[in-house]
Structure formats: structure tokens, C-alpha cells
Amino acid sequence: MSGIRVILWKEMVDYFGSKRFLILFIIICLTGISVAYLASQNLGSFAHIPGEFLLLGFFISSAGSLPSFTFFVSFFGPLIGLILGFDAISGERSRGTISMVLSQPVFRDSLINGKFLAGLATIAVMFVSIFLIILGLGIWTLGFSPNLEEISRIGVYYLASVVYVGFWLSLGILFSILFRRTSSSALTSIMMWIFFTFFIYMIANVVADQIAPVAAVTTPEVVAKNEAIRRMILRISPAALFDQIATAVLNPSVRAFGFINPAQISGLLPTPLSLGQSLMIVWPEFVGLVALMLICFAVSYVVFMRQEIRSL
Amino acid sequence: MEWVVEANQLKKVYNGVKAVDGMDLRIKEGEIFGFLGPNGAGKTTTILMLLGLTEPTSGEVKVFGYNSTKNPLEVKRITGYLPENIGFYEDLTARENLIYITKLNGIPPSESAARVEEVLSVVGLSEVADKEAGKFSRGMLQRLGMAATLVKQPKLVILDEPTLGIDPEGVEQILNLIRKMKEEKNITILLSSHFLHQVQRICDRIGIVSQGKIVIEGSVDEVGEKIMGEGGTQIQVQVSQLTPGLLDSIKEIEGVRDIDVSGNFLNIRCDRDLRLEVSRAIVEKGCFPLLFKTQDYTLEEIYVRYFRER
Numbered sequence A: 001m002s003g004i005r006v007i008l009w010k011e012m013v014d015y016f017g018s019k020r021f022l023i024l025f026i027i028i029c030l031t032g033i034s035v036a037y038l039a040s041q042n043l044g045s046f047a048h049i050p051g052e053f054l055l056l057g058f059f060i061s062s063a064g065s066l067p068s069f070t071f072f073v074s075f076f077g078p079l080i081g082l083i084l085g086f087d088a089i090s091g092e093r094s095r096g097t098i099s100m101v102l103s104q105p106v107f108r109d110s111l112i113n114g115k116f117l118a119g120l121a122t123i124a125v126m127f128v129s130i131f132l133i134i135l136g137l138g139i140w141t142l143g144f145s146p147n148l149e150e151i152s153r154i155g156v157y158y159l160a161s162v163v164y165v166g167f168w169l170s171l172g173i174l175f176s177i178l179f180r181r182t183s184s185s186a187l188t189s190i191m192m193w194i195f196f197t198f199f200i201y202m203i204a205n206v207v208a209d210q211i212a213p214v215a216a217v218t219t220p221e222v223v224a225k226n227e228a229i230r231r232m233i234l235r236i237s238p239a240a241l242f243d244q245i246a247t248a249v250l251n252p253s254v255r256a257f258g259f260i261n262p263a264q265i266s267g268l269l270p271t272p273l274s275l276g277q278s279l280m281i282v283w284p285e286f287v288g289l290v291a292l293m294l295i296c297f298a299v300s301y302v303v304f305m306r307q308e309i310r311s312l
Numbered sequence B: 001m002e003w004v005v006e007a008n009q010l011k012k013v014y015n016g017v018k019a020v021d022g023m024d025l026r027i028k029e030g031e032i033f034g035f036l037g038p039n040g041a042g043k044t045t046t047i048l049m050l051l052g053l054t055e056p057t058s059g060e061v062k063v064f065g066y067n068s069t070k071n072p073l074e075v076k077r078i079t080g081y082l083p084e085n086i087g088f089y090e091d092l093t094a095r096e097n098l099i100y101i102t103k104l105n106g107i108p109p110s111e112s113a114a115r116v117e118e119v120l121s122v123v124g125l126s127e128v129a130d131k132e133a134g135k136f137s138r139g140m141l142q143r144l145g146m147a148a149t150l151v152k153q154p155k156l157v158i159l160d161e162p163t164l165g166i167d168p169e170g171v172e173q174i175l176n177l178i179r180k181m182k183e184e185k186n187i188t189i190l191l192s193s194h195f196l197h198q199v200q201r202i203c204d205r206i207g208i209v210s211q212g213k214i215v216i217e218g219s220v221d222e223v224g225e226k227i228m229g230e231g232g233t234q235i236q237v238q239v240s241q242l243t244p245g246l247l248d249s250i251k252e253i254e255g256v257r258d259i260d261v262s263g264n265f266l267n268i269r270c271d272r273d274l275r276l277e278v279s280r281a282i283v284e285k286g287c288f289p290l291l292f293k294t295q296d297y298t299l300e301e302i303y304v305r306y307f308r309e310r
């Protein structure tokens, strides 16, 4: 307990007062406003959305050439987390402040816990702002107030976004502990980002096509296997996990992922699912995302507790 | 008697390299102990183990009876530490940095303001207290570092090269400050340094560290004797002229080992102080001494000599 409140408070003040935060915040607000604006100009693309979920359209519809908001979060969200985390410890090391702080009577984990929690709080606040902007503009455009179901779906999606970006924050912190130099930490962070949000999709496709090639004429079994392999590989990517959560939570009509045998759904009425049912579909992904974040943090914790505190 | 710092057979191995190799260290209450040694001798590593900032490979270290590895919090509560490369939060002012430290120490806000003002004036930074630490010069940072060690009202202060990169006037101030800490507050001080003439002035006891252990320990005089003991003393004489037979008659004096001659300067190495006998011999040979000096060994020479002999 010793010291964590003091450190947490200082880190929060630091984050919120930093230029880095200001720039991110401006970018995020602009993104939110433009996404909501473009969606409102393009309400035609909402046609497939059931009437009672129109507000969700502001998060998932891609207007014109611009991608949707969910895409923005899953693609650029990692950068926010990494930017907040990549120099958490290595920065203290290179400035020589780590010796100053840790020679005071505070538990060593207070520093890393404080940094992680402060980062998480920063992310939560950023996302609250952007969600409120989009919601506000959405309600204003549509002209009617949201229903509880919409609000809870957006709430769950918000939670998932914070956990998702929180994972990248803890990954950034891990690199800031593993690497003595801030530049190495930054480079590795960027590499991980590119790998997990980009290359992993290609790798998954290549591997799946190798094991279960889909030709012009193939049995549904092969197609299903191909899809299953792809999904299995993607499961290690937080971006893919997050995409699935977003899809299921924001599209009440999504019933399953992957290849669906037409026989399975024939005769089913295309009624939207309840939030509980949607959550059942992506429950494993949600748990997986939280687990990834916690594992990453736990590794940072263990490494840091055993590390030598020497200013360079 | 209870030692302030007590290390027994402390060892630290980094990937097979022995940084500290069987260090035994004992520091008494109220003394200034100087830790001397060349680069890479293991001074900083020992200090880190004293504070629980790194784990010993083997051996144990206690500060005021608290085991530094198992109970670092208690040790850090009563120990002020000035690291080798001190750093402060650059966007906070000197005062804010110190306030932050008092918060980390759990000092109540009602008390911390007064304490911070006091230490700022002790180190002479009151005037620039509201300047951002990022704009401080090296010497000011070092003094702020001293303030940071003092603000928690420690019983032991560990200073790792406190005078590194400071101009002569600044060095003077810091050395005086260290003495004052001991004399006015009865703080025990462990100080590591390369600058021997400084250490010599303020340390009660010194330990020379080489390859991860203390090789010689004692007061400055004792250490000098231990190293130079075998070397005896040295007398330097300037004579009015070199008369024939002079050198031979000096050599005959019991206890004289050898003489170096350069011009009319004689460097005489002998077992003990033989100035009386030497001057008698000089006068007997019909000349007189112009200048007489016994060599006072500075720590510098002791130190250089010790490490040259290795």
C-alpha cells in the first residue's frame, strides 16, 4: 500500500498535464467528431440496422471512404496505449528519477502499479470523452433519446475498448522495463503493433490455406476447417479478439462467427439478440482480452520486482 | 556495540563477473566513512545492496539492524541516498520535488512545508526553490540531491560520488555541508569518491576498495602507514653544494636506504625520520642545507601507489 496513492496521483497529474496527452486528446476528439458527423451525413448506410439500434450505427457504419469508429479503435487504440506506456520505467531510469523514488520508503511495486493505474485512468477518461461526443452528436442527429439496450451495449463496448487499450498500455510498460533504452522500447512497441494488427491476419490466412486449401469446389467441411484454423491463430491477437467483441456487441443480429452452414440457420428468424445472448457469443474473447492484459502486467511486475535499480 | 552498517561477506555476481566479492564493512554511529576505489571496484554495487535496490548473490547486509534485502522499507525510512547520477522531475520545481519526497515518506503535509524550507536553506537553494529542476545546473542538482537526502531526517546518509562534476567552490560547499550533517545532526555518513584529497579532509575512516572488497581500512593516517610502512619515509634536502664524500657519508648513516640526486637536490629514502643525522652529516662535509622537507604522503599518493603495485 505504501506510497501507491501518492505515486498514482502524481502520475495522473503528469499524464493529464503532458503534451503527449493533449495531442492524443485533440486527435481523438477530432476523430470522434468527424466519425459522428460523417455517419450522420450518411444515414442511408444504416439501412441494415434494426430500428431500435440506430444509435449503434454511429459506431459501426463506415461512411464513404472513411473506416468506421470500431476500426479506428482497434487499429489506432494500440498506439494510444503504447504511447502512454513505452517510457514508463525506462524514462524514469534515463532521467535518474527511479533511484530517487525507490530510495524512499515505498514498495517497489507501487511505482509500476501507480503507473499502470494512472495510464488506465487516462485511457478511461479519453474514451469517455470520445464516446460522449459520438453519443451526443448521434442523439442530436437522430432526434430521439437512446434506449437502455443501446446504452448498455455501448457501455460494454466502452469497457472492452478500455481493456483492449489497457493491454497495449501494459505491453508498453513491459517493454519499458525490459529495455534500458527508451528508443528500443519504442521500436519494439511499434513492431508489436504492426505484427498484431496487420501481419497476423496475413499469417493466419497463409497457414489456414496451407492446411486446408479452399479450391473452387470444396466441401463445406474444408471451408469450415479453414475458417477454424484462421480463427484459432487470430485468437492470440488482441486486435482480432477485440474486433469480434465489437462486432458481436454492436451488431445485435450477429449470431455466430466463422463459417456458418446454411443448414444451421435455415428456419431461424433474424430477430436481434439480447445483450446477454450477444455476450454469450464473445464471452471467451472477452475473458481472453482481460487475461492478456493481466498476464502482460503480471510479467512486467515479476521482472520489475527482481530488477536492479541503478540510474544510468 | 551495534553497527550502523554491517556487511558480511557480501557478494554480487553479474553473469559470471564478480562485481562485489566478499565485502566486509562496518560503520560506527556518527562517523564519516569514505569508500575509495578506482572505477568498477564495486562501490556503487555495494551501496545498492545496502539499500535493497539490488539483491546480493550471497552474504547479508544490515543497516541499523534491519536486513536490507528482506526489509528494505525500514532501511529506506531512515537512510538518505544520493545516487551517482541524481535526477529530479524536470517539470517540477525544486520545492515541488522535495514535497513529493516528503509525501513518499508519509510526512504529514502540515510538517512537510517547514522541513522543505529548512533543507532548502541548509543547501543554499532557497532563492531558486521555485525554479524547475530541469533548468538546474549540475551543481545545483547535486545540492538539491543533498536536500532530498536530508528532508526525511535520516540517521544514515549514503552519498555516491557527491562531488563529481562540481567546480571547486561547489565542492567546498558540499564538503562543508557533509561535515555539518555529521556535527550538527549526528548523522552517520557513507561517502564514495575518487577525489582523495577531499575525502582525506572530511572522513574519519576510509576503506580502499579493490576488485569488490575492502583491501585496507582505517583512519587516513593508519591507511597511509599500512601502505607506505614498508616504504619508510622520504626526506628532500637542497644543499648549498655537492661536496665530495657527502653522498657516501649520508649513505653510511644507519637507516638510510638510498639517495637520488638531481642537481643539488637529494631525495633520501630511509626507515624513519633522520633529519637530524642527515643535517649533521651535511654540516660535517662543509656545506649547509638550504631546504629541508619530509614528504607528507597524501592519500592521493597512497592510493596511486597502492594500485600501481597491484
Ligand SMILES: Nc1ncnc2c1ncn2[C@@H]1O[C@H](COP(=O)(O)OP(=O)(O)OP(=O)(O)O)[C@@H](O)[C@H]1O
Binding pocket: A308, B014, B015, B017, B018, B019, B020, B037, B038, B039, B040, B041, B042, B043, B044, B045, B046, B084
Ligand atoms: N548491471 C550490470 N551488469 C553487469 N555488470 C555490471 C552491472 N553493474 C555493474 N557491473 C560491473 O560491476 C563492477 C562494479 O561496478 P560498480 O558500479 O559497483 O563500480 P564503482 O566502484 O561504483 O565504479 P565507479 O567508480 O565507476 O562508479 C564493474 O566492473 C561493472 O562493470
Ligand SMILES: [Mg+2]
Binding pocket: B043, B044, B045, B084, B160
Ligand atoms: Mg559508482
